[in-house]
Amino acid sequence: MSYRHQLSCGIRVVGEEIPFLRSVAIGIWVGTGSRFETRQNNGVSHFLEHMFFKGTQRYSAKALAEVFDGLGGQVNAFTSKEYTCFYSRVLDEHFSVAVDTLADMIQNSTFAAEEIDKERRVVIEEIRMYEDTPDELVMDMLAQGVYGEHPLGYTILGEEENLRNFSRNDLVDYIAEHYRPEDIVISVAGNVSRERAIEVLEQTFHPSNSGSTRTGAIVSPKFSTSVSVRSKDIEQVHVALASPGLPAGHEDMFALILLNNALGNNPSSRLFQEIREERGMAYSVFSYHSSYRDCGMFGIYAGTSPENVEEVLRLIGECVESFAVDGMTEHELEKGKEQLKGSMMLGLESTSSRMSRLGKNELLLGRMIPIEETLQAIERVTVSDILRVAKTVLKHPFAVSAVGPIEESMIVSGMQWAPVS
Structure with missing residues (x-):
């Protein structure tokens, strides 16, 4: 049975009860990606995806990894042009722990200076890896050629120079503008009832940036035959x-x-x-x-x-x-x-x-x-x-x-x- 609900904080929840399974998948979908960046902060959406795994007020980066490993579950994230997703798949009995940990990552990450410095080096290496992967590089070149200076032409990983300059304030400001309740969807599929899912999500998600506004509007790109x-x-x-x-x-x-x-x-x-x-x-x-x-x-x-x-x-x-x-x-x-x-x-x-x-x-x-x-x-x-x-x-x-x-x-x-x- 499928359902749709809006939490008291404004986040939308969509779910599907599948009682004959023993697992449950949870996804936190945020309506932002490289399309919503500028040339100056290109790469910040993807960098944030990394930084949400680097420690909260309760957990260190290692402790976050140990939580999901201890549940025997999977956790990961990805960034695209128009959205970012943080997801986990665990046994149904671990649903509340997985949701609580994901919520803590999204809402209480500390973005410690030493973790930012370490992770910027990691992402720079990721950029260089893509430069050495021609079948990936050619796709980025194609998007840049087609869309030019429109944000859809930007790479998701961003530029090395931007990565070197990102500060904690840059991350916090981007979250305030783009991680608003109206831009977030939580999806749940598996052996957890609607009532249980909504109860746990209401208890764990309390975004603090409600009422903030995005700057600028979506502008459609022109297609260039370059x-x-x-x-x-x-x-x-x-x-x-x-x-x-x-x-x-x-x-x-x-x-x-x-x-x-x-x-x-x-x-x-x-x-x-x-x-x-x-x-x-x-x-x-x-x-x-x-x-x-x-x-x-x-x-x-x-x-x-x-x-x-x-x-x-x-x-x-x-x-x-x-x-x-x-x-x-x-x-x-x-x-x-x-x-x-x-x-x-x-x-x-x-x-x-x-x-x-x-x-x-x-x-x-x-x-x-x-x-x-x-x-x-x-x-x-x-x-x-x-x-x-x-x-x-x-x-x-x-x-x-x-x-x-x-x-x-x-x-x-x-x-x-x-x-x-």
């Missing part, structure tokens, strides 16, 4: 392409998901079969879609040898053009629907997946979406819907980024099918 290339002495060339996608909650979202699955998101997809299975020109090749509150990005990635780059780009172009002109067959559509429904339903056997679904839908869309509604939306998609979306998404000129031993002229040559500026 070309960005970084020469790097590595074995492969990593290439990423992008065109405008759809925002979260768009009525054509399931048509786009089905399009994505058929084009490049599974082993039977056209890109995978054509480039990897038939030609052997890549180990990793796929398409994907990223949705934000007011826009989206449809992307394609491939990693290949320098001598194959132009041919791989040409083959990507052929697959894209074919899809944009002819769409997909009824057989492909029905197969895609079964794959999508199967993937979704299998994922719902995990308390963590259910918790994530509840939290993201409430945070980004402002409502709980019943499984039945999702299944019906998938079934309603037709081949004409797919073709209409393909003509919108795949006919747009693509932006492109590349990392490896390559020159920009080779990328431009291989992209003749998709004019770029």
